[in-house]
Amino acid sequence: MQWLSGEIMLVILIIVGLIGRSPIIATAASILLVMKLTSLERFFPTMERRGLELGLLFLTVAVLVPFASEKISWKDITPLFTTVVGILALAGGALATYMNGKGLDMLRSEPHLIVGLVIGSIIGIVFFRGIPVGPLMAAGITAFLFKLFYLFK
16 A cells, blocks of 8 residues: 555545535535545546536526526626726636636646645635635646746746
8 A cells, every 4th residue: 555545535634624624525526436436446447537617608608697586787787898996807817717727728738736725725724715616727826837937036
């Protein structure tokens, strides 16, 4: 048995997720641990390949529900294009999704960084009274910081 086997790593992620008040990470690690312990590892490649797409699909559906339920109407959308606050909201949304895309690319190429992102989130919660929003945005900011680091290196 390796010192840090997959099972131990998943248990650590569960604990870190619970301590960091990140139920998504704790739940995801729990699901993977159950799959690993019940010999369902054959589904890991499919989950790895399609899991992010499926997660992003559900996230997008959740964001679009107010349109479908008519909680947002055309009169609510018009100020987005005619006020400074609305234009800044559009720019902020575009920048955030761009950074999330860069974070997704980074997580695909360097999946081991997720532990650092989770621990960093815990530090942000404990010392800066932050709110955990998920590893994708944290990865996007990390990707940006990497670019800055290599630019000034």
